[in-house]
Amino acid sequence: MADEIELKTAPADFRFPTTNQTRHCFTRYIEFHRCLAAKGEESYECARFAKYYRSLCPGEWIEKWNEQRENGTFPGPL
Amino acid sequence: MIVREWLFLTIAACDAAEPWQLGFQDASTPMMQGVIDLHHDIFFFLILILVFVLRILVRALWHFHYQKNPIPQRIVHGTTIEILRTIFPSIIPMFIAIPSFALLYSMDEVVVDPTITIKAIGHQWYRTYEYSDYNSSDEQSLTFDSYTILEDDIELGQSRLLEVDNRVVVPAKTHLRIIVTSADVLHSWVVPSSGVKCDVVPSRLNQISISVQREGVYYGQCSEICGTNHAFTRAPGNIGRLLSPLWLSRTTRGATHPRSKLLQRAAGAVGSQGARQ
Numbered sequence: 001m002a003d004e005i006e007l008k009t010a011p012a013d014f015r016f017p018t019t020n021q022t023r024h025c026f027t028r029y030i031e032f033h034r035c036l037a038a039k040g041e042e043s044y045e046c047a048r049f050a051k052y053y054r055s056l057c058p059g060e061w062i063e064k065w066n067e068q069r070e071n072g073t074f075p076g077p078l
Numbered sequence: 079m080i081v082r083e084w085l086f087l088t089i090a091a092c093d094a095a096e097p098w099q100l101g102f103q104d105a106s107t108p109m110m111q112g113v114i115d116l117h118h119d120i121f122f123f124l125i126l127i128l129v130f131v132l133r134i135l136v137r138a139l140w141h142f143h144y145q146k147n148p149i150p151q152r153i154v155h156g157t158t159i160e161i162l163r164t165i166f167p168s169i170i171p172m173f174i175a176i177p178s179f180a181l182l183y184s185m186d187e188v189v190v191d192p193t194i195t196i197k198a199i200g201h202q203w204y205r206t207y208e209y210s211d212y213n214s215s216d217e218q219s220l221t222f223d224s225y226t227i228l229e230d231d232i233e234l235g236q237s238r239l240l241e242v243d244n245r246v247v248v249p250a251k252t253h254l255r256i257i258v259t260s261a262d263v264l265h266s267w268v269v270p271s272s273g274v275k276c277d278v279v280p281s282r283l284n285q286i287s288i289s290v291q292r293e294g295v296y297y298g299q300c301s302e303i304c305g306t307n308h309a310f311t312r313a314p315g316n317i318g319r320l321l322s323p324l325w326l327s328r329t330t331r332g333a334t335h336p337r338s339k340l341l342q343r344a345a346g347a348v349g350s351q352g353a354r355q
Binding site for chain 1: 088110186188190191192194195197208211213216217219221246252254255257259263276281282283284285
């Protein structure tokens with residue numbers, strides 16, 4: 001009765017082939033925000049990056065980064 | 079709750095260690111099956127060498143005992159045997175290396191994109207699991223904590239110090255990506271029957287790719303000292319019920335919590351009967 005959901009998650013990224021996926025999560029987060037800055041809010045391509053970083057990154061990390069962005073102290077190349 | 083207990087009594091916990099168990103637990107992933115096969119390969123050569131060396135040792139001790147053989151021979155070298163005993167032991171590790179490297183590199187290869195990502199976050203002394211694949215905003219993850227059930231609260235038939243209150247539920251025959259991290263100190267996330275052992279480091283995300291081939295309840299324990307209750311932390315929080323998504327949709331049918339609806343809908347996408355709510 002609910003609409004069909006396609007089962008998918010963040011794909012394996014060839015830039016991060018090893019066990020350590022910390023940079024993968026961080027990169028997806030940054031890509032999302034750069035996409036927002038470039039294309040504006042609510043754009044479809046950006047939603048894809050959003051799903052990826054939400055799958056990969058723990059919720060606490062995302063909250064912390066969101067706070068840092070609001071304070072202007074986020075340490076990444078946004 | 080009632081559904082869970084009923085299912086529990088009909089599933090034998092064959093994926094926890096038996097008392098005095100010597101060998102491996104039954105494999106549930108191809109990786110673990112590879113580990114077991116490699117173990118058998120190496121064990122063959124091991125027994126070969128062991129028997130050979132022991133026989134020579136016993137022979138030497140027996141036949142050249144100082145009372146039976148008072149005059150020792152003065153052999154200084156023997157070229158043929160020296161060559162043989164150098165070449166032969168260097169060939170044996172080649173036979174061992176071939177399956178070993180094959181397994182090692184195939185374990186790292188992620189051939190297919192994973193279907194579902196589960197995050198396991200280690201705390202002192204419990205685990206938090208997050209299912210975030212179907213979030214529509216930053217806040218909505220299906221998250222729960224998984225504590226080991228204390229001995230006082232254990233029910234009849236449950237394993238002592240292995241059971242947890244909330245199990246991780248995972249679909250079978252699906253490529254999973256499990257991301258482990260820690261919120262405080264080092265832990266290690268282990269499920270022996272799936273061949274998973276991964277250290278959990280604060281501020282680092284480690285990825286585990288597995289595909290569990292059969293349904294069941296799998297148990298594991300924390301494998302990196304993490305404080306007082308390290309022995310009582312269940313790393314995967316007993317990886318719990320790896321069952322088909324169809325089962326998942328049936329058992330969470332009664333859940334009205336909005337978060338579990340996401341999981342139900344996801345399960346319904348795979349199950350042939352569609353989502354139940």
